[in-house]
Amino acid sequence: MSSASIASATATNFAADNPSNSLLQLEAFDIPSSRNVHGNAFPLGLRPTASTENPSIEDVTAHIRELADQGIIQSLLNKQPDKRLDGVILFRGLSVTDAAAFSAFTESFKFPKHYQEIGLAGKRSIVAGNVKTANEEPPDVKFYYHTEYGRSADYPDILFFYSEIVPEQGLRSSFSACRSGQTPILSSVELCDRLEKDLPQFYHDLTTKGIIGRQYFPAPNTDEAKTIGWNWKDSYGFDIQPNDSLDVQHSKVASVLASKLQAKAEWQSNGALHVLQTLPAIRRVKSTNKPTFFNGFAGVYGRGRDNGALKPPYRGADGGVHLPTTYGDGSEIPIGYLERLLEIQDEIGFLTPWQPGDVALIDNQTAQHARTPWVGKRSLLVSLWKGHERLGAM
Template identity: 35%
Template sequence: MATSLDSIAAASLRLDPSPEAPVSFEAFDLPTGNQRLLGPPHAAGTVTPLALRATTASGGREISLDAAIESVKHLQAQGGLLTQRLSQHGTLLFRGLPIHDALDFSRFAHAFGYRPHEIIGIVVNRPELAPNVALANEAPKEVLIYSHNESPQVPHAPEYIFFYGHQVPSRGGESPVSSSLELFRRAREEVPELVDALAAKGVRSRVVYKPHPQYAGGSTLLQAFGKDVVEGVDDEAERRRKMEAQIARYGRGKHTAWEWTDDDGALVVTHHLPAIRTQPGTGLPTLFTGLAAYHRSAQVNGGSRANATKITYGDGTPIPDEYLEKLAQITDEIRVLHKWERGDVLVYDNVIAQHGRQPWEGAQEDRVILASLFDGEIPGAYGDQDWAQVVQALP
């Protein structure tokens, strides 16, 4: 088993797809606060995000989207070179591409060759705008969405996340970038009791879905599990049967349970999940979680958002607040805040990198970030308990 990630010299990096490909990608430096050197277990000199700018062989400035897509496909055909960079840096930034709308973004994201991810049990409202593209989050601009891995509260999470900056605010609205590998290493050193408990017990995620959104930007029960429900045709029994069939697709057996609350028509789904997983290819442990995010959200946002999802240790006992606060403090120390420029594309390896959203000044519509989620090689288990095994959702 490998114990570190291979290092590359980002300052001199140039990704040349092939002599036939029209576009290359060159690394460039970002301002302090937007990019940092990663700590162990990453190799010395590894930065996040790795910032890449498209260039042409002739040095011309005009780059077509078709040419950029062709070059991405060439790079991925060479043993998945961009995927390799993601596994080393956690996050890639592409800047200066001619991406102007949801369809352009969809075409670029699909060029990487990953399988589109189907969200089962979505907790936020994400209306689709183009193939496998939706608004990232509709929460009000004042709401802090703290650093987290995508979908840690459900069994089936995406492996890759693409974000596109369609409209960016002048102040605030940054997207955090940090390493889940580094978070695990720091947590094991500074709060070992938490890591030991998570390894032994996992976490219990209790998610409440209601017929109506529980907070601004939240999803409905029908959005979460109702893909096969026929409105106006299915009676209540059939609606519930179809929704329960979607839950069964998680493939977690006894580690996923649910109950209906007849007083308000809500569905409560409980999962026993691993908060520690391992990176494919290296076997390195990664803290795949939203624990610090739930803790910070309860402190800053409060209200109904804090009631929709409850996370405890896997045996149902509470996780001490001082552990969660320490996890958030470490996260603050190891993350950078990406300052968006219009047209930026951030790509996260969701297994080893965390993201989020800072509040911003101005109008709600000043920040429009689109998202596209994809599946890849699933992370490995940390330990031999059956609940620690991660699986893909059933067809």
């Protein structure tokens, strides 16, 4: 099926669901080179119909609230067999002109609650309401595919990305451009299909053993904390009081890790912290009973490799410490599997062709995302939410 006919088939389904008394009607549109994943467009593009073009943001949020009240948004994301999406909707032309409008747009979906980040290991600033910068690392830094907080027992279910400013090269570029800032996305369900087919032993090992993710957090007030931009106190020290001894600080951090993330603290001789998270690498989408690749260890490996940090002490050219993920029994994940995993992710990935004002709704349970470098000025904002359904065990 061509992507155009996928889009029109989905449009027929979607139009039938649109509330009839709204000032806005949404229709599916064809996104060039979008992928067909399990019979659906990936991503699904939605925009106003010709007769309701250029809606006000008030009309947009009212319409989305109606869709949410009627359970239509939820049914799209709950992956019912006839409407199931593998996780990404690209909204275009909905008058989302700034961070405040983006915040209002995300609120209108009526997802249960904002996701509170615990253990931030990146640079993000609050812009408005529940809206933050996506990441403030330099534009030449590539991120590999990952599930947002896939290393954690506490993760967001829904991510919104808002393309506020598209870099000039992004607007001109084709899909083959690698410095365009276009956001790579893939279906985590399709990735499981491919791993089971191409690397059955790896898939079996991941499913049966799980993984242990490890992260390094430098001590506060150290040069490396300044270089990296965060430390264990910032990330986990919410309960620490000014006069707490170091031992008390450590026990408070360990308690946050254990109670909120089911994670373990290992203190290092230089005052740094290793956080160990023993988790499944593959989980199950409850409403479809399908396995989904839910983790970020391919990116941990890729970034460690690119920074020459695959051997102890895992210190990279970027100044960071890139602790390797192992299987859940502590054994190494073979590099051959990791390299092939990165290749497969690229083979099934799609680069989101941002236009100013676009918003992508990413179902974090069934889609992974990444970051391509860019040239020039770009602004990508995020909003993270808990959804209606949590993942199950395999």
